[in-house]
Amino acid sequence: MAEAFTPLASTAGGMLIGAASALLLLGKGRVAGISGIVGGLFRPTSDDVAWRVTFVAGLLTSGLLLAQVDGALFVSSVERSPTTLAVAGLLVGFGTRMGQGCTSGHGVCGISRFSARSLAATLTFMAAGFVTVFITRHILEAAA
Amino acid sequence: MKLVVAFTAGALFSLGLAVSGMTRPGKVLAFLDLAGAWDPSLAFVMIGAIGVQFWAWRLVPSLPRPWAAERFHLPARNDLDARLLTGATLFGIGWGLGGYCPGPAIASLGAATADSVVFGTFLLAGMGLWRLVEALGWARA
Numbered sequence: 001m002a003e004a005f006t007p008l009a010s011t012a013g014g015m016l017i018g019a020a021s022a023l024l025l026l027g028k029g030r031v032a033g034i035s036g037i038v039g040g041l042f043r044p045t046s047d048d049v050a051w052r053v054t055f056v057a058g059l060l061t062s063g064l065l066l067a068q069v070d071g072a073l074f075v076s077s078v079e080r081s082p083t084t085l086a087v088a089g090l091l092v093g094f095g096t097r098m099g100q101g102c103t104s105g106h107g108v109c110g111i112s113r114f115s116a117r118s119l120a121a122t123l124t125f126m127a128a129g130f131v132t133v134f135i136t137r138h139i140l141e142a143a144a
Numbered sequence: 145m146k147l148v149v150a151f152t153a154g155a156l157f158s159l160g161l162a163v164s165g166m167t168r169p170g171k172v173l174a175f176l177d178l179a180g181a182w183d184p185s186l187a188f189v190m191i192g193a194i195g196v197q198f199w200a201w202r203l204v205p206s207l208p209r210p211w212a213a214e215r216f217h218l219p220a221r222n223d224l225d226a227r228l229l230t231g232a233t234l235f236g237i238g239w240g241l242g243g244y245c246p247g248p249a250i251a252s253l254g255a256a257t258a259d260s261v262v263f264g265t266f267l268l269a270g271m272g273l274w275r276l277v278e279a280l281g282w283a284r285a
Contacts, residue, residue: 002181003174006165010185013164014192020157021193022200027149029210029217032157034247035271042275051150051213056250058154063254066162073162074255077170080242082262088242089249089263091234093270096246098283099231103245104157106232107190110219112197120224121232126176128236133176136241 003077021109024055033105035096146212158251164189167252169243169259176240227283
């Protein structure tokens with residue numbers, strides 16, 4: 001399935017993500033790593049739950065409102081079975097906590113401060129993503 | 145006031161994800177499909193986000209404390225270990241299967257798409273499973 005190349009929208013969206021991360025860093029002194037913010041709720045300390053829950057509430061509320069404006073923003077052109085989505089969710093949840101970060105924490109916040117750990121993590125998860133899609137689309141689906 | 149900052153940051157983050165195309169898993173998977181009809185758009189998301197966040201890091205040393213918090217909580221480690229790379233590998237496999245990383249998954253959960261409800265439920269289960277591994281003392285560092 002071919003997707004349209006959207007360099008301008010993607011750059012603008014990226015800058016908004018950067019602005020949100022900058023606001024959380026300069027305003028709350030926190031790194032905007034989504035897996036860390038959500039995962040930290042599994043290990044709550046009293047002074048730290050409120051901002052995490054509030055940030056996640058912002059993510060969810062904005063998603064809810066944007067879906068009313070344009071539902072196509074959240075539609076996938078590619079079908080994945082519920083089993084695939086479940087396995088994928090487990091791997092992403094477990095892997096991001098084990099690796100202490102995801103696309104936002106390592107990919108955006110870490111690389112922009114030149115962290116060697118974050119650069120290594122980002123190259124690793126991107127390589128794993130490239131290999132996984134190559135195997136599922138070009139080996140398994142081609143054989144099926 | 146303190147919580148307004150966190151809420152606004154979360155809301156702005158979701159807006160950025162949606163505008164950039166990250167909340168459409170088919171687009172994410174097209175970025176990861178180097179051998180297919182490759183869509184390089186998501187590289188531009190990274191460039192835009194890093195380009196802004198880079199300047200935020202430059203401002204940190206000049207601030208005595210954050211605007212709405214007592215102190216900065218910043219990562220200190222700079223070493224590489226097996227846990228980091230194994231976790232990143234598992235994450236990348238899941239990303240390549242589902243087309244969601246954690247931020248877009250949660251933004252899409254707000255939009256209540258069927259895919260994100262399944263993915264999001266198991267995302268939280270996976271995080272809980274890691275918490276169990278830690279509680280059992282099997283995790284290092």
